[in-house]
Amino acid sequence: MGYTIDRDARCAVIGYGSWATALVKIILENETSVGWYIRNRDVLEHVKRYKTNPRYLRDVHFYTNNLKMSDDLDAVVREAEVIVLAVPSAFLKVTLEPLTEPLKDKFIISAIKGIIPGDYLTVAEYMNRTYGIPFDQIGIVTGPCHAEEVALERLSYLTMVCKEIGNARTLSEKLRTSYINVSCSTDIYGTEYAAVIKNIYAVAVGIAVGLGYGDNFLAVLISNAAMEMGRFLEGTYPAPRDINASAYLGDLLVTSYSQFSRNRTFGLMIGKGYSVKTAQIEMSMVAEGYYASECIHQINKRFGIDMPIAETVHRIVYENALPADAMRRLTKKLV
CATH class of the missing domain: 3.40.50.720 (NAD(P)-binding Rossmann-like Domain)
Structure with missing residues (x-):
């Protein structure tokens, strides 16, 4: 030791x-x-x-x-x-x-x-x-x-x-x-990256809520996000880990659903028509999912892992894709 x-x-x-x-x-x-x-x-x-x-x-x-x-x-x-x-x-x-x-x-x-x-x-x-x-x-x-x-x-x-x-x-x-x-x-690598990635998925949930999607869709979106997180962790750093543990899935769930989630709030504002800059100005706290989106996008260029939810968020917050159009395309990729 x-x-x-x-x-x-x-x-x-x-x-x-x-x-x-x-x-x-x-x-x-x-x-x-x-x-x-x-x-x-x-x-x-x-x-x-x-x-x-x-x-x-x-x-x-x-x-x-x-x-x-x-x-x-x-x-x-x-x-x-x-x-x-x-x-x-x-x-x-x-x-x-x-x-x-x-x-x-x-x-x-x-x-x-x-x-x-x-x-x-x-x-x-x-x-x-x-x-x-x-x-x-x-x-x-x-x-x-x-x-x-x-x-x-x-x-x-x-x-x-x-x-x-x-x-x-x-x-x-x-x-x-x-x-x-x-x-x-x-699992230093897995828990830290899971804590980063879940912020991106919470932004996606907020966007969906802002656009008027209901609970049925949110359940599918979050379950797909959990699978996507697992693919990223396994594809970048395989290790013995239980993705269903609270440090992974639990953190994803609370960040996606909680009224206290700044990332969900950030996404909600974008879904309702705020620009990224305006949403950032309006919020009194930092939404980590914004920075995480670009980072995971860049890292995944090396690995090519299938991450449609993360890529959808990146297109919206960094590439000025229309939230309604980007989310509509994402719905065809979820299971």
């Missing part, structure tokens, strides 16, 4: 969006001290003074004596052994830009369900190539778990993924609460 995480390893969360805020809430249930990098000074001062995030999950109140908050990235990273990345993938580069503190002895957890735009890399791949972090020092936290329901302490399920199952089990204890169940996995 390579890198081993100590049970008392200190955690720090990078980011101040809804999922970052939810993760801070979860980890604080198990740790006496948690670092939190909030690069927006107004948000930082508000949390310190009022004990809530003014922009996301405002109903979550923090016991700030247990929080080591700062807008100094180096200071936050220096004090922790486990670094949880929880910013939109499009902003990861700029977020980490100020960092001079070495990461070689840190364990990096990606809570980002997205692709690094332009690099066509997942966060784990990007951290490995850019910062030289070995994959046995990288973990993924994933699963059908919306931040809004965490804030309400509704029962939710996460999957902690590490190359070494022992590390996954250790880290799972930092996430397990009375309302969070945690399972463990070693």
Whole structure:
């Protein structure tokens, strides 16, 4: 075994969006001290003074004596052994830009369900190539778990993924609460790409709803999306995995159906006639499916896997195809 995480390893969360805020809430249930990098000074001062995030999950109140908050990235990273990345993938580069503190002895957890735009890399791949972090020092936290329901302490399920199952089990204890169940996995590649691809399918579902398709069609669309996801994972990186597990199918279902799904909302707006740019402007949060669509399109040029749903979304959001026409053609390809 390579890198081993100590049970008392200190955690720090990078980011101040809804999922970052939810993760801070979860980890604080198990740790006496948690670092939190909030690069927006107004948000930082508000949390310190009022004990809530003014922009996301405002109903979550923090016991700030247990929080080591700062807008100094180096200071936050220096004090922790486990670094949880929880910013939109499009902003990861700029977020980490100020960092001079070495990461070689840190364990990096990606809570980002997205692709690094332009690099066509997942966060784990990007951290490995850019910062030289070995994959046995990288973990993924994933699963059908919306931040809004965490804030309400509704029962939710996460999957902690590490190359070494022992590390996954250790880290799972930092996430397990009375309302969070945690399972463990070693499928870093599969769970991370599944979390990316499901965002594309949620956009497709939103487009279909916006166009007036009903529940019967949505059931067919999502079941075909699950099969398409399985083909992509098996065709690009075969490994023992159960595509029906919550980290794969469960995450796909909640992102496709939930009122909290920003990707579904993004697709819904496009289906109702919004342009891509207008939909992005109207939304207060990033829809990862937009960036994921281009990435998967580029990756699949090498593999040629049959992915009609993903390609339909790409034609709509990147090639200006009319949603109604593109979805009509897709209906002939589903089973």
